[in-house]
Amino acid sequence: MTSQYKKFVKLIAKWPLDATKGERDLGKVIRDKVKAAFESTERVNLDSELCNRQYASLNRLADNHYKNKYKRSHTSTATGLSTEECNLMLSSEVLTYLKEENKVTHTILRRTHTTELIEYKDHTPVLLEEAIKHLDPKDNEYYIDMTFGAGGHSRKILESSDCKLITLDRDPTAFAKARKLAVEYPNRVTPLLGRFSELPNLLKEKGIKQMSIAGMLFDFGCSSMQLDNGERGFSISKNGYLDMRMDAGRDPNQITAREVLATANEQELYKIFKIYGEEKKAAKIAQTIIQARYMIKNIETTEELVDVVNSCCPDEIRLDKLQRPQSNATKIFQALRIFVNNELNEINYGMVLAKYYLKIHGRLVTISFHSLEDTIIKRHIAGNIVNDVANPVPLKYLSPTLVQDQETIDYFLDTPWRAINKHVEVPTPEEVERNPRSRSARLRAALKIK
Numbered sequence: 001m002t003s004q005y006k007k008f009v010k011l012i013a014k015w016p017l018d019a020t021k022g023e024r025d026l027g028k029v030i031r032d033k034v035k036a037a038f039e040s041t042e043r044v045n046l047d048s049e050l051c052n053r054q055y056a057s058l059n060r061l062a063d064n065h066y067k068n069k070y071k072r073s074h075t076s077t078a079t080g081l082s083t084e085e086c087n088l089m090l091s092s093e094v095l096t097y098l099k100e101e102n103k104v105t106h107t108i109l110r111r112t113h114t115t116e117l118i119e120y121k122d123h124t125p126v127l128l129e130e131a132i133k134h135l136d137p138k139d140n141e142y143y144i145d146m147t148f149g150a151g152g153h154s155r156k157i158l159e160s161s162d163c164k165l166i167t168l169d170r171d172p173t174a175f176a177k178a179r180k181l182a183v184e185y186p187n188r189v190t191p192l193l194g195r196f197s198e199l200p201n202l203l204k205e206k207g208i209k210q211m212s213i214a215g216m217l218f219d220f221g222c223s224s225m226q227l228d229n230g231e232r233g234f235s236i237s238k239n240g241y242l243d244m245r246m247d248a249g250r251d252p253n254q255i256t257a258r259e260v261l262a263t264a265n266e267q268e269l270y271k272i273f274k275i276y277g278e279e280k281k282a283a284k285i286a287q288t289i290i291q292a293r294y295m296i297k298n299i300e301t302t303e304e305l306v307d308v309v310n311s312c313c314p315d316e317i318r319l320d321k322l323q324r325p326q327s328n329a330t331k332i333f334q335a336l337r338i339f340v341n342n343e344l345n346e347i348n349y350g351m352v353l354a355k356y357y358l359k360i361h362g363r364l365v366t367i368s369f370h371s372l373e374d375t376i377i378k379r380h381i382a383g384n385i386v387n388d389v390a391n392p393v394p395l396k397y398l399s400p401t402l403v404q405d406q407e408t409i410d411y412f413l414d415t416p417w418r419a420i421n422k423h424v425e426v427p428t429p430e431e432v433e434r435n436p437r438s439r440s441a442r443l444r445a446a447l448k449i450k
């Protein structure tokens with residue numbers, strides 16, 4: 001997105017529509033004109049100076065800069081301008097110019113998108129020693145690294161004992177790395193490409209039966225290779241098309257983040273941002289995306305999405321857990337990523353699979369990065385699940401009669417797991433210092449007891 005275009009999106013965000021003003025609503029006129037310009041195919045040569053001047057004058061109106069000179073009779077979008085005067089505010093030359101400039105940027109972006117995959121910096125494994133301690137690999141036993149990534153945990157498992165290792169990842173880049181590891185450790189590694197939900201079929205093909213695995217490790221979320229590669233569309237700081245599919249196009253039916261933003265309605269976007277991102281400005285951001293979509297164009301790149309979010313949070317500085325400044329768009333990116341990859345359902349599926357594939361006294365180790373993930377794991381281990389789905393409602397609120405019926409409570413709380421660590425384990429301050437991405441990691445470990 002060009003700098004000019006970004007500014008106009010911000011302008012529209014602070015200029016609500018006022019239905020009571022009919023044809024004299026400048027907010028509507030600007031939207032109509034920006035939309036018409038983006039639809040037009042004419043080419044007009046114009047320098048950006050005129051654009052800047054027009055933007056500045058509209059911005060002054062939006063900010064009520066002339067409040068002392070021209071008193072507003074009421075506070076909405078009132079400018080007191082006629083339709084003709086409104087039309088003069090943003091000439092069609094300016095708008096056509098914006099569109100042309102935007103087209104050029106897109107061509108460049110598209111070209112970047114199709115270039116060859118570059119090797120990105122490897123992922124630093126999180127809570128490595130702690131995970132291996134709880135998994136406790138033994139010679140000749142089978143283990144599954146359910147989230148291979150760059151293979152940091154896998155390598156350590158292979159070094160800790162003479163065990164057999166099955167690796168799974170839905171990302172073809174990670175799978176390619178697993179195949180290399182299999183060459184390094186002959187006859188010990190079986191790399192698999194797929195999602196948790198595809199694992200039963202993949203294991204069947206390899207002749208691996210239920211109740212045969214000694215330990216399963218889950219290290220949820222994205223790898224650094226995914227996050228740091230702008231082309232994958234996960235990165236807030238590196239521009240790229242909003243893709244966010246962990247499977248990287250392996251499944252032609254999987255929707256991309258930009259398709260979500262282009263097709264979901266305002267209420268759906270609000271829910272995605274609120275539920276999966278726990279974003280306090282979910283409503284405003286959803287509304288601005290829809291407005292940009294109808295009035296200007298679809299949000300297609302990571303940079304455009306960051307701009308739209310920033311336009312909804314002017315002057316807001318957000319901090320992460322380490323009190324370092326964090327992008328206002330972090331939660332929106334998290335929400336879209338979870339939605340696009342159906343992550344929470346996958347986690348639930350993974351927990352159910354662990355129950356079926358681990359042998360008695362098999363070990364489950366999980367590393368999660370936010371409370372949505374951790375809640376699902378905690379409830380599986382504690383037994384608060386219904387029909388193999390982690391129950392989203394605390395048991396005591398399900399029904400007033402349930403808390404009085406011991407048999408029903410026992411049924412709900414029946415669990416094949418015994419927690420190994422009483423409380424979640426978190427990284428040491430030294431690890432967080434070394435690898436800030438570990439800052440929100442929480443490790444749980446459990447033994448399968450029945």
Ligand SMILES: C[S@@+](CC[C@H](N)C(=O)[O-])C[C@H]1O[C@@H](n2cnc3c(N)ncnc32)[C@H](O)[C@@H]1O
Pocket residue numbers: 123124125126146147148149150151152153154168169170171174194195196197219220221222223224246346347
């Ligand atoms: C945090 S990284 C794992 C890093 C790894 N432990 C290491 O040390 O390099 C998470 C990985 O899990 C994969 N993943 C996430 N959800 C998955 C799912 N449902 N099925 C298979 N792989 C998944 C992602 O593609 C990503 O590569």
